[in-house]
Amino acid sequence: MDSLDDESGGDGHDSEGEYEDAHGLPVRTHIASPQLPVLMSWVHVGAEQQLAHKTLVRSAASPNVSAGQVIRTTNGQTVVFTSMAGGHGLKQGTTQAIAVPQAGGGVSIVQLQIPANQTNVVQSVIQPNQQSVIQATGGAQTVQTVQLPKGNVILLKGQGGQGSVIHSADTDGGVHHGLQIISKSDDGEETITPVIFEDESRKRREILARRPSYRKILNDLSSTEAAGAVTAIPAEIKHEEDREGGGDGTATIQVGGQYLKVLPASAIQLGSQDGTLQGIQTLTMTNAGAGATGAIVQYATQGQDGQFYVPVTVSAADLQAYQIRTPSQTGITQGVVMTSTGGLQGGQVVVEEASKKRELRLLKNREAAKECRRKKKEYIKCLENRVAVLENQNKALIEELKSLKELYCQKAD
DNA sequence: GTCCGTCTTCGTCACTATCG
C-alpha cells in the first residue's frame, strides 16, 4: 500500500493517499473524519461535473446521519471524507461499512470500525484492484486498521484540472444533510450543485419494493443525470458500440421485417441485413420486357402467418402499385408501394423512407435494449451490494450485541 | 485439435406503459 500522507485540511483531520487510476492518472484519496463518512445515499456525480465516472458512495450506517461530511477532489482526483464533530453521527464503538460500486463492475465494501470513546480520523489509501487499508486513528494514539476489499475505488475523478467538492453543510439537527458538490474549473469558477439526500434507507427500501421496473427504480438517477445534478439515489440504484445498418445504395423494401433489394432490372431479391430470412423464403418478379404488359410476382412465404397480397398482372400503362403485406403479430402493416413504369425510381423514395424508418426503429430499440440491460445489471449489482452491506451491518450488530452481552455479564458479576 | 455443453452478449420481436 502507499504511504499515508497526513495533511491538515479545513477541519484538521485530513490525510490522504495516492494511487494511479485505471487511466494511469494519479488519484489522491483522502478520508478524514472525527466520525465516519456517513453518506446515506448514493451520491451521483453527473457529467456536468466533468467526472469520468459516476461517483457512487454509500454508507450502510445508521439512519442517524450527521451532517458535515466532505468528499473533496483536488484536481478532480482527491477524495476527502470529513465529518464534522457534533450532530447525530456514527456512534462510537460501532462498525460501519461503505459500499462503493465500481465503474467497471464490482463493489467495494469499506468497513470501518470506530473505537469507543475516541475521536476518529480515518485515513485511507485506496488503491484500485489492490488490497487497501483505511486507518482510523482514535485520539492521538489509537490506530484502527481496516482493510478494503480488492478493487475498491471511490470514484471522484475530474478531467483537465477540474475539481469537485462535495460538501455537507450542517443543518437542522442532522435531519437533513445539505451536501453540495462544488465544481471548480480551471478559471476558478465554482459551480455548486446540491446533493439531495432522501431521509432514510428504509424509505428507499420501501420504494424499491414498490417499484416494478428498472426504469422507475433508476428514475431518480436519470433525472439527475439530465440535470447534471448530484443527488441522492435510492440505495438500490444503480455502454457500447452500434452496428449501423449498411446501405449499398440499392433501394430496399421492407416487408415484414425483411429487406427486399430493389434492382433496376425489375428483379427483386430478398435479402436481409444479416443475410438470413425469416418467414419469407422467396420473392421473384419478372418483367416480360420493357414493352411487356405484365409482370408476374411470385411470393412464397413460410412460417408465421405471412399472408400477402400482390397483383399478379399489371398494365404497363398503369401506375402499378404493389402492396405486399405481412400482417405481423402486432398488426402493423408494413406496406410497400412501388411503381414499375420502366423503372422503380418513384417507389424507391417510399421504399427508402420505409426502410429508413424501420432502421431507425431498430436502432432505437437496439439502444433501448442495451440501456435496459445495463440498468438491469446495475440493478442486480446494487442488490448484491445491498446484500453485502447488510451482511456487514448484520455482522457488526452481532458483534455489538456480543460485546454488550459481555459487558452486561461483567457488570452482573 | 476437435467436439460439446454452458454461458454471455446482442439483436430483434412482441407487448405494455406512458406521454402528448
Place this chain on the structure above:
DNA sequence: CGATAGTGACGAAGACGGAC
C-alpha cells in the same frame, strides 16, 4: 390514439472450459 420507451422472451453467435 399514435408515437415512443422500456422490458421480457427468443434465437443466433461467439467465448470458454472440459472431455476425448
